[in-house]
Amino acid sequence: MSEIPDLKAKLGLDVFKPAAEPHIRIRQGMEKDPRLKPAIRVCPAGLYSENERGEVILTIDGCLECGTCRLVCGTEILDWNYPPGGNGVQYRFG
Amino acid sequence: MIIVGAGLAGLGAAYTLAGSGLEVLVLERGDYPGAKNMTGGRLYLNPVRDLFPGLFENAPLERFIAYEGISIMAKDRSVTLNYTGNELRDEPRQSYSVLRSKFDRWLSEHVEEKGVSILSKIRVDDVIKDNGKIVGVLAGADELRADVVLACDGALSITSEKAGLRLPVALGDFALGIKEVISLDSGVINERFNLEGDEGAARLFVGEVTQGKFGGGFLYTNRESVSLGIVVGIEDAAADSLPLEVPALMDSFKGRPEIAPLISGGSTVEYSAHVIPEGGFKALGNLYGNGILVAGDAAGLALNIGFTVRGMEFALASGHFAAQTVMKAKEAGNYDASTLSMYKRLLEDSFVLKDLRSFQETPAVVGNPRFFSHYPELIGAIMKDVYSVPAGAKERLYPTIRKRLTLGELWGLFMDLKGVMKI
Numbered sequence: 001m002s003e004i005p006d007l008k009a010k011l012g013l014d015v016f017k018p019a020a021e022p023h024i025r026i027r028q029g030m031e032k033d034p035r036l037k038p039a040i041r042v043c044p045a046g047l048y049s050e051n052e053r054g055e056v057i058l059t060i061d062g063c064l065e066c067g068t069c070r071l072v073c074g075t076e077i078l079d080w081n082y083p084p085g086g087n088g089v090q091y092r093f094g
Numbered sequence: 095m096i097i098v099g100a101g102l103a104g105l106g107a108a109y110t111l112a113g114s115g116l117e118v119l120v121l122e123r124g125d126y127p128g129a130k131n132m133t134g135g136r137l138y139l140n141p142v143r144d145l146f147p148g149l150f151e152n153a154p155l156e157r158f159i160a161y162e163g164i165s166i167m168a169k170d171r172s173v174t175l176n177y178t179g180n181e182l183r184d185e186p187r188q189s190y191s192v193l194r195s196k197f198d199r200w201l202s203e204h205v206e207e208k209g210v211s212i213l214s215k216i217r218v219d220d221v222i223k224d225n226g227k228i229v230g231v232l233a234g235a236d237e238l239r240a241d242v243v244l245a246c247d248g249a250l251s252i253t254s255e256k257a258g259l260r261l262p263v264a265l266g267d268f269a270l271g272i273k274e275v276i277s278l279d280s281g282v283i284n285e286r287f288n289l290e291g292d293e294g295a296a297r298l299f300v301g302e303v304t305q306g307k308f309g310g311g312f313l314y315t316n317r318e319s320v321s322l323g324i325v326v327g328i329e330d331a332a333a334d335s336l337p338l339e340v341p342a343l344m345d346s347f348k349g350r351p352e353i354a355p356l357i358s359g360g361s362t363v364e365y366s367a368h369v370i371p372e373g374g375f376k377a378l379g380n381l382y383g384n385g386i387l388v389a390g391d392a393a394g395l396a397l398n399i400g401f402t403v404r405g406m407e408f409a410l411a412s413g414h415f416a417a418q419t420v421m422k423a424k425e426a427g428n429y430d431a432s433t434l435s436m437y438k439r440l441l442e443d444s445f446v447l448k449d450l451r452s453f454q455e456t457p458a459v460v461g462n463p464r465f466f467s468h469y470p471e472l473i474g475a476i477m478k479d480v481y482s483v484p485a486g487a488k489e490r491l492y493p494t495i496r497k498r499l500t501l502g503e504l505w506g507l508f509m510d511l512k513g514v515m516k517i
Contacts, residue, residue, distance in 0.1 A: 007341050010274070010365040017125065038332035041339045044272045044367035065130065066367035067250040068270050071263050072332045082123055082252070085233070086215030090129040093275040093319070093364045094194030 007046050011062040019087035022060040024069065025079040031055035035077050039069045064089055095119070095420055096231055096240040098218045098253045100127035101194075102406050103390025104246035105201045106413030107420075109146065112208030114421050119240075120202075120210060121233065123217040128198030130248075132366040134271055135314035135321040136296055137197075137406045138189045141445045145414045154200045156316035157294025158187035161287065164401065165352060167301035167311075168474030172352050183293070191294050191314040191321065192406070193275070218247065221256045221386070227430070228257055228385035242429040243386045244416050246409075249369040251392035259380040259388060265329040266461075267373030267394070269309060272344055273323030276360040280318050286356055287315055298401070303347050305336050306467025308460070311347050312403075313356065322348065322357060325370065325403075327461070370405065371396045375454035381441065382434040387416045397449055399456045399517060408446055415440040455516035464510055472498060 026036065036056040039048040045062045048069070065088055070080045082088065095111070097104045100122035111118050124130040136159065139150055160182045165174040182188060202212055220232040221243060230239035231253065245253035249268070254260050278286075287295040299311035309326040324347055331340055338346060347353060371377065371394040378394050381387065389395070390409030397404045419437040423429050441447040479494045499507075 006345060010362060013362060013364055014366070038334075041334070041336070042270065042328065042331045044270065044340050044344075046339070046341050064365075064367040066270060066272075067248075067369045068328060068331075068367070070250060071265060071268055071328055071369065074263070081219075082217055085123045085217040086125055088130075089366075090125045091132055091195045091364065091366055093196070094128055094132040094198070094366065 008062075011045055014062075014064075015090045015092060016062070017087050017090060018061065019083045022058075023081045023083040023088070024058060024060060024063065026056060026058055027077060027079055030077045031057070033077055035073055038072045042068050042072055044068070095242050095244065096121060096238055097244045097246055098231060099246040099248060099392070100124075100202055100212055100214070101131050101198060101246055101248060101390060102201070102409035103392065103413035103416075104244065105198065105205055106146070106410040107244055107246065107389060107417040108205045108210045108212070109149070109201070109208065110414045110417035111420065112205060112210050116420065116424055118210045119238070120205070120212040121216045121218055121231070121238075122212060122214045124214060126199055126214050127202035127212060128195040129214075131194040131198050132271075132273060132368045133192065133194050133406060134273060134312045134323055134325070134403065135191045135193070135316070136189050136403075137192045138402070138404055139186065139407070140188055142407045142410045142414075143186065145411055149204070154196050155190035155192055156314075157191050157289075157292050159189045159191065159296045159314075160289070160293040161295040163295065163297040165297065165299045166470045166473055167299050167303055167350070167352070168470045169302050171474040171478060172301075173473050173477050174352075189296075191296070191316050193316060193321070218253055221253060226384055228383065241385070242420055242423065242434070244413075244420070245386060245388045245392050246390050246413060247392050249371050249391040251388065254379065254386070254388045254392055257383055257386050259383050259386065261377065261379045264373065264377065265332060266327070267371065267377040267457075268328045269325050269370045269372045270328050270331060270340065270367065271323060271325045271370050272340065272367045273321055273365070274344070274348075274362045275316075275319050275321055275364040275366075276357050277319045277363045278357070278360040282359070283315050283318070283320065289315065292317070298403075299347070299352070300400075301466055301470030304330070304343065304466060305338060306470075307336055307463065308466060311353075313353070319363065320357060320360065322353070327372070328369070372398055372457060374457045375447070375450040376457070378450070382431060382437050384431045385429050387419065387434055387437050389413045389416045395446060395450070397453055397456075398460065399453050400460050411444060411446050412441060415444065415446070453517060459513045459517055462510060462513060464506070472503070
């Protein structure tokens with residue numbers, strides 16, 4: 001998704017401390033699983049999208065760690081962790 | 095004792111335990127307490143004042159809420175009901191807008207001053223089990239052992255999940271909240287919202303905001319910003335039933351003529367998102383087990399009854415009662431499930447489970463989709479007819495309204511109100 005030009009700018013306002021490794025991964029072979037599709041709609045940061053091969057891809061930069069994709073897709077599909085301590089989004093207002 | 099998570103439940107527990115002689119360690123995965131925490135923005139203090147005497151007097155609260163508003167939004171129009179009263183201005187004030195990074199950090203400093211250790215930048219990955227009892231947590235390669243673990247790690251609560259205390263996920267029991275903090279000069283805020291001094295306004299918006307589905311929009315005035323956001327049921331958002339994707343809902347809300355002038359000239363300074371437990375009493379998992387207690391969002395302790403949306407005072411109170419339970423368990427020298435079951439009794443005797451129980455039917459009632467599309471359009475249409483002055487002759491009011499309120503409509507309304515009577 002990310003058709004909203006505003007969204008990237010909005011995420012750019014947040015403080016992130018990126019981790020070395022992505023903290024959420026689509027499990028191998030699950031990229032076309034229909035249970036992944038809803039993540040494209042619900043992710044408030046627009047981090048899930050579908051490529052021309054019909055695979056769902058995930059860009060971790062800008063993850064707000066809300067957990068919606070974990071609830072919607074489940075951990076059979078997603079290898080889901082919070083970022084390591086001290087990494088990820090750091091809210092200044094909250 | 096180990097407390098997982100320095101949010102309001104964890105810090106509320108730590109504050110209560112300070113000076114009890116128990117060795118308490120709070121683990122927080124953020125850079126600092128508050129770094130991972132967000133709220134729509136309002137804390138009701140009345141239920142928790144007595145549990146934390148004097149604590150909130152110098153708290154970094156934003157504004158006390160003196161004006162409540164609810165707007166029913168149809169596609170092209172809206173109807174708003176505003177309420178204010180001396181009771182909202184009288185001390186002690188009922189509720190305040192709050193920004194969690196500031197508030198939680200402040201509370202954590204108090205907790206540390208009272209001698210409790212808080213370790214930030216520590217992510218808890220698992221619990222350590224021994225013979226069916228929780229005996230500590232795993233953080234990376236570190237094994238941290240304790241007599242008892244208090245899981246305050248938020249709506250997803252990995253800790254209570256690993257301990258086997260959570261129910262399987264039912265999407266209908268969760269909502270997603272997203273929010274922008276929009277900075278505005280305090281004088282501008284006072285003018286736009288008709289406020290004086292540190293008065294604040296709270297506004298809720300239902301209907302078209304969530305494209306006719308469960309949820310709504312909110313606006314809270316802070317000292318020098320407004321918190322503007324929406325809450326949407328995760329099941330609806332995931333199931334294609336919302337025409338717009340979640341981030342677009344927010345932009346469409348911001349563009350509404352009811353909202354745009356209120357935030358005009360302001361600049362967004364932060365964008366945040368969080369999962370909210372919405373299932374209420376019927377969706378609660380186990381609140382305790384052998385060597386473990388669960389509090390706050392982690393336990394699903396939140397309550398949305400449409401006009402009031404509450405969570406933070408449930409977190410503070412459940413943390414407090416978990417702390418009391420642990421102190422009793424220490425006296426007994428036993429942290430097994432039967433000793434810790436006292437926690438549930440304390441919650442049942444307090445507003446926490448009393449309110450959740452009283453309002454257990456609300457998730458089903460406020461989930462009625464007719465409240466989010468049909469009625470907003472109907473009420474808007476009636477207002478349009480009543481207020482319109484056409485070029486020609488205006489029809490009498492009663493027949494105009496009666497045309498909208500057909501027998502079938504009244505019957506539907508009657509049936510829906512029967513549902514509301516359960517609240």
